[in-house]
Amino acid sequence: MFTTIVSADPTEFSGKRVVITGGSRGIGAAVAQRLLDGGATVVTTARTATDETPKASTFIRGDISTPAGVQAFAASALGELGGVDIVVNNAGAARAYLDGISSIPDEEWIDALNLNYLSAVRLNNALLPALREAGAGSTIINISSAAALLPSPPLAHYGAAKAALNVYGKALAAEVAPAGIRVATILPGNVSTPGGDAIRQNFADAMGVPLSDLDTNNPLGRPGDPRDVAEAVAFLASGRAQWITGVTLNIDGGELPAI
Ligand SMILES: NC(=O)c1ccc[n+]([C@@H]2O[C@H](COP(=O)([O-])OP(=O)(O)OC[C@H]3O[C@@H](n4cnc5c(N)ncnc54)[C@H](OP(=O)(O)O)[C@@H]3O)[C@@H](O)[C@H]2O)c1
Numbered sequence: 001m002f003t004t005i006v007s008a009d010p011t012e013f014s015g016k017r018v019v020i021t022g023g024s025r026g027i028g029a030a031v032a033q034r035l036l037d038g039g040a041t042v043v044t045t046a047r048t049a050t051d052e053t054p055k056a057s058t059f060i061r062g063d064i065s066t067p068a069g070v071q072a073f074a075a076s077a078l079g080e081l082g083g084v085d086i087v088v089n090n091a092g093a094a095r096a097y098l099d100g101i102s103s104i105p106d107e108e109w110i111d112a113l114n115l116n117y118l119s120a121v122r123l124n125n126a127l128l129p130a131l132r133e134a135g136a137g138s139t140i141i142n143i144s145s146a147a148a149l150l151p152s153p154p155l156a157h158y159g160a161a162k163a164a165l166n167v168y169g170k171a172l173a174a175e176v177a178p179a180g181i182r183v184a185t186i187l188p189g190n191v192s193t194p195g196g197d198a199i200r201q202n203f204a205d206a207m208g209v210p211l212s213d214l215d216t217n218n219p220l221g222r223p224g225d226p227r228d229v230a231e232a233v234a235f236l237a238s239g240r241a242q243w244i245t246g247v248t249l250n251i252d253g254g255e256l257p258a259i
Pocket of ligand 1: 046091
C-alpha cells in the first residue's frame, strides 16, 4: 500500500508568493494545499470555487482561456501578493471525441490551444517581469500531460496543445536561466480528479466497463492521487531542485511505456 501524504516542512516556502491556475479542485487544489502547508502565500483562480478549494488560499474568480482573462487575473494576483516567486500553470481540460480526429471541430482545436497551452504562455509573459524582480530561485511549473507523449485520437487536440506546452517550456527555460529562473514541465498520467475522472468515464462508457477497469494496467497498480503530483511540484519549486531546469517529468505510476 502506498502512502501519499508526507508531512511538509512548514517553513520551506515561507515568504514565497505563489500563483496557481485551476486551483479550485483536483491537482491544482492539491498543489495549492501542499505549498500552503509549506508556509507559502497562495493565490488561485478558476471559474468556480468548490469545496476542495483550499480555504487558506486567496481565490480570484476568472476565465484564463482568453488574453483579457489572463491579464485581469495576473493584475489581480500581483495586486494581492505584491510580487510572485512561483507560478504553477495547472488549469486545463479536454473533451473526448470518440468518433476520432476528423470529428474534432475547428473551434475545439482553438479552445484546446487557448486553455491548455496559450493560457500558460500568456500568464508567464504577464508575470515574468515580477519573476525577474523576485530573482534567482523563482520558478515556473507547467502542468502538461502524458497525452503529449502518448496521444489518443479522441484527445488529439488536447495532446497536441500539451505537446506544444512541453516544447515551449524547454525554450522558456533556456531564455530565463540567466536570471536564475527555473522552468519545469510535469506530465501526469491518469490521476483521480473531477476533470480526469469525467474524461475517463467517457472512455469507460464507450467500452462498457466500469471506470476502475481503466486503471488496472497501471504498473504501480492504481491511478494517481492529486497529492502525488503536488509532491513533485513542491520538490521542483523548492531549493532542493536548484540545479533542475528545462525538464519534463512524467508522474504516472509507470503508465508511459519505456521507449
Ligand atoms: N487528472 C488527470 O488524469 C490528468 C492527466 C494529465 C494531465 N492533467 C492536467 O492536470 C491539470 C489539472 O487537471 P485536473 O485533473 O485537476 O482537472 P480538473 O479536476 O478538471 O481541474 C481543472 C481546474 O482548471 C480550472 N479551469 C478549467 N478551465 C478554466 C478556465 N477557462 N479558466 C480558469 N480555470 C479553468 C477548473 O476550474 P473551473 O472549471 O471552475 O474553471 C479547475 O480548477 C490540467 O492541466 C490537466 O490537463 C490531468
